[in-house]
Amino acid sequence: MKLATWNVNSLNVRLAHVLKWLEENPVDVLCIQETKLTDDKFPTAAIEAAGYQVVFSGQKTYNGVAILSRLPIEDVVKNNPRYEDAQQRILAATIGGVRVVCAYVPNGQAVDTEKYIYKLGWLQSFRDWLADELAKHPNLAVLGDYNIAPEDRDVHDPAAWEGQVLCSDKERAALQALFDLGLQDSFRLFEHPEKTFSWWDYRMLGFQKNKGLRIDHILLSAPLVARCEACIIDRAPRKWEQPSDHAPVIATLVPA
Numbered sequence: 001m002k003l004a005t006w007n008v009n010s011l012n013v014r015l016a017h018v019l020k021w022l023e024e025n026p027v028d029v030l031c032i033q034e035t036k037l038t039d040d041k042f043p044t045a046a047i048e049a050a051g052y053q054v055v056f057s058g059q060k061t062y063n064g065v066a067i068l069s070r071l072p073i074e075d076v077v078k079n080n081p082r083y084e085d086a087q088q089r090i091l092a093a094t095i096g097g098v099r100v101v102c103a104y105v106p107n108g109q110a111v112d113t114e115k116y117i118y119k120l121g122w123l124q125s126f127r128d129w130l131a132d133e134l135a136k137h138p139n140l141a142v143l144g145d146y147n148i149a150p151e152d153r154d155v156h157d158p159a160a161w162e163g164q165v166l167c168s169d170k171e172r173a174a175l176q177a178l179f180d181l182g183l184q185d186s187f188r189l190f191e192h193p194e195k196t197f198s199w200w201d202y203r204m205l206g207f208q209k210n211k212g213l214r215i216d217h218i219l220l221s222a223p224l225v226a227r228c229e230a231c232i233i234d235r236a237p238r239k240w241e242q243p244s245d246h247a248p249v250i251a252t253l254v255p256a
Helices: 011-024 044-049 114-136 169-179
Strands: 002-007 029-033 053-057 065-069 074-078 090-095 098-104 140-145 216-220 228-233 249-253
Touching: 002 098, 002 140, 002 216, 011 029, 011 044, 029 098, 029 140, 044 053, 053 090, 065 090, 065 098, 098 114, 114 140, 114 169, 216 228, 216 249
Parallel strands: 002 029, 098 140
Antiparallel strands: 002 249, 029 065, 053 065, 074 090, 090 098, 140 216, 228 249
């Protein structure tokens, strides 16, 4: 079973990229973030024509999440029942015996701003809800754009980013709280080249110079860690014309 996550930074702009990528990489499940579409505008027909079922939760201009699956999608939950939020950032569903959570964590804008405080509160409630989900669903996978680089080795220039949003101590502590539930970063189960990232700024040749961050993650519960045989970041779509600033992350699970 292959699970993938990708912040597409506007599905309206990058639907062709998603369809091309799925044709070349027929994963079983793809979680996407920043669809930036209201539900009535979602391209359901095109995705179903590609062989995928889909559930989505969107809003105009910002945010929005979706889960695409080649397997039946069951028991769908939109948003965090513990956290009242008008922003559409979470979808959960059971697929092939795995509880899949697609999450778009708030960016936070800058340390100590109102949006940063919102991010930390959101993450605390997310952690509490995931504890409930994990108790009900031992096979839990949490995929998405976390907007947090876990360690300095996930940052192209740790000194320049020290204390900044996406790399601050409080954000990393909030991510550690998810690890403390028993979830593991699937990427770090394996050896990878240094300076392997999932996001690069559009500005100042960020991708060309590999000035990136690893902020897109697939966290797995212990039973899924035991089944995980690979986790990679696919840089190829970042080279396409008018790309998303994020690259897909893919985890491969062997059958139970």
